[in-house]
Amino acid sequence: LAKTTQPISMDSYEGQEVNITCSHNNIATNDYITWYQQFPSQGPRFIIQGYKTKVTNEVASLFIPADRKSSTLSLPRVSLSDTAVYYCLVVVRNDMRFGAGTRLTVKP
Amino acid sequence: EAQVTQNPRYLITVTGKKLTVTCSQNMNHEYMSWYRQDPGLGLRQIYYSMNVEVTDKGDVPEGYKVSRKEKRNFPLILESPSPNQTSLYFCASSRTPGSGNTEAFFGQGTRLTVV
Numbered sequence: 001l002a003k004t005t006q007p008i009s010m011d012s013y014e015g016q017e018v019n020i021t022c023s024h025n026n027i028a029t030n031d032y033i034t035w036y037q038q039f040p041s042q043g044p045r046f047i048i049q050g051y052k053t054k055v056t057n058e059v060a061s062l063f064i065p066a067d068r069k070s071s072t073l074s075l076p077r078v079s080l081s082d083t084a085v086y087y088c089l090v091v092v093r094n095d096m097r098f099g100a101g102t103r104l105t106v107k108p
Numbered sequence: 109e110a111q112v113t114q115n116p117r118y119l120i121t122v123t124g125k126k127l128t129v130t131c132s133q134n135m136n137h138e139y140m141s142w143y144r145q146d147p148g149l150g151l152r153q154i155y156y157s158m159n160v161e162v163t164d165k166g167d168v169p170e171g172y173k174v175s176r177k178e179k180r181n182f183p184l185i186l187e188s189p190s191p192n193q194t195s196l197y198f199c200a201s202s203r204t205p206g207s208g209n210t211e212a213f214f215g216q217g218t219r220l221t222v223v
Contacts, residue, residue, distance in 0.1 A: 032210065034210070034211075034212075036212075041196065041217060041219075042214075042216070042217065043112075043198045043200070043214025043215055043216065043217055044151070044198075044200075044212070044214050045214070046211040046212060046213075049210065049211065087150075087151075091205045091210055095205060096139070096141055096153065096156065096200065096202070096205055096212060097153050097166070097167065098143070098150055098151040098152075098153075099150065100150045101150060
């Protein structure tokens with residue numbers, strides 16, 4: 001079972017780029033890396049998923065190095081509304097277990 | 109619209125009174141799961157189901173039951189609720205994890221208080 005480790009909290013300012021790194025040293029060949037965002041009292045919301053190299057969508061980018069033992073979620077030009085908890089998951093066949101996540105606080 | 113619907117959103121009950129929280133999804137997903145979220149403890153998985161009639165324990169299954177008689181529904185049953193089951197509960201569904209695009213969709217949450 002791949003375990004993920006990410007910083008407990010991060011602070012940023014509006015307009016900055018934020019990079020949150022997750023380590024998953026025991027990731028297996030078929031595992032995907034997925035990131036979710038959660039606001040207080042709401043269910044997590046899917047942000048992005050990738051297997052290797054780089055994935056980009058309209059809200060974020062996901063960078064995965066060749067060894068796949070870590071991944072970095074990049075949020076460009078954050079705003080106050082990006083204040084939330086961000087979870088990194090390594091998705092295996094029957095496992096959707098969340099870690100503690102990273103609490104991102106965006107300041108004016 | 110793709111969605112996961114949980115009911116009720118809020119529930120206050122007394123110790124020992126059986127209750128069911130319903131969960132329904134309209135995306136024909138194989139995988140469904142239940143989580144509870146408590147302050148400082150993140151999301152902890154209670155039970156999951158890979159498909160109809162296939163369920164398995166997550167990290168914190170004690171005191172809970174589930175069933176998956178139909179693909180779209182995955183109710184969470186508390187046979188004899190206790191105060192330590194006071195929590196915020198989320199249901200989720202997705203395609204089979206590990207099968208490629210496995211974006212999970214979450215319900216709105218059920219805030220349960222057991223007194």
